[in-house]
Amino acid sequence: MSIKENLQIINDRIKSASIKCGRNESAVKLMAVSKFHPVDEILEACKNNQFLFGENRVQEAGEKFPQIYKQFPDTDLHIIGSLQTNKVKNAVKICSCIQSVDRFDLIKEIEKQCNKIDKVINILFELHTGEESKSGFTNDEQIIECLEYLIQNKVTTVNPIGFMTMAPFTDDEKLIRKSFISCRDTKDKIQKQFPEYKLDTLSMGMSGDFEIAIQEGSTLVRVGTAIFGERNYNK
Numbered sequence: 458m459s460i461k462e463n464l465q466i467i468n469d470r471i472k473s474a475s476i477k478c479g480r481n482e483s484a485v486k487l488m489a490v491s492k493f494h495p496v497d498e499i500l501e502a503c504k505n506n507q508f509l510f511g512e513n514r515v516q517e518a519g520e521k522f523p524q525i526y527k528q529f530p531d532t533d534l535h536i537i538g539s540l541q542t543n544k545v546k547n548a549v550k551i552c553s554c555i556q557s558v559d560r561f562d563l564i565k566e567i568e569k570q571c572n573k574i575d576k577v578i579n580i581l582f583e584l585h586t587g588e589e590s591k592s593g594f595t596n597d598e599q600i601i602e603c604l605e606y607l608i609q610n611k612v613t614t615v616n617p618i619g620f621m622t623m624a625p626f627t628d629d630e631k632l633i634r635k636s637f638i639s640c641r642d643t644k645d646k647i648q649k650q651f652p653e654y655k656l657d658t659l660s661m662g663m664s665g666d667f668e669i670a671i672q673e674g675s676t677l678v679r680v681g682t683a684i685f686g687e688r689n690y691n692k
């Protein structure tokens with residue numbers, strides 16, 4: 458199957474899953490996760506009206522996306538993989554959003570690097586909701602500490618817009634659902650405490666579980682394999 462056909466199929470599945478659970482057919486955005494896939498495949502997705510992408514590694518994204526931006530200036534890239542502090546400098550240059558904010562120190566570094574280039578970056582707090590994912594915040598207090606820091610210091614270059622999680626890799630639908638529900642509950646709770654921010658992005662769901670994520674309130678699904686095929690990690 459071609460990238461074009463895959464995009465059509467995934468977009469149709471997102472729409473029908475949304476309608477089925479009573480949500481608007483455009484309530485859920487599709488992110489194409491292009492890690493380990495080459496520039497020509499990303500361009501192929503752009504040609505078929507897919508402009509939102511996710512990459513895990515800053516270096517790889519930095520090599521590929523300048524070429525994409527040249528041909529499709531409206532392309533939007535988010536960093537979704539765990540981020541070392543020393544990679545933040547390059548990350549903020551190439552993306553509009555860092556979805557994998559999993560510790561307080563990272564916020565300070567993002568602020569520092571954004572100030573240098575006078576750029577606003579959106580962030581999502583990554584939540585650890587499934588046993589198999591290693592990264593992510595494990596308690597609300599740490600997230601509250603981050604938000605209080607941003608407010609008290611009047612930070613305008615780091616803009617929190619919601620939450621991201623990865624469900625455990627399992628066939629047990631109950632466990633997957635539990636992970637998404639836990640992310641949504643955290644969002645609802647923290648949003649109530651911080652009305653000054655609009656924390657309405659819920660980045661949940663991948664190739665194997667995005668329909669469950671949509672049922673549980675996802676507003677952004679991150680789909681790689683079902684669009685581009687299997688990743689070749691040896692390249």
Ligand SMILES: *Cc1c(COP(=O)(O)O)cnc(C)c1O
Binds near residue numbers: 623
């Ligand atoms: C790789 C990756 C995805 C996409 O996974 P697929 O199963 O290929 O759809 C989504 N989110 C994150 C954080 C990833 O690292």
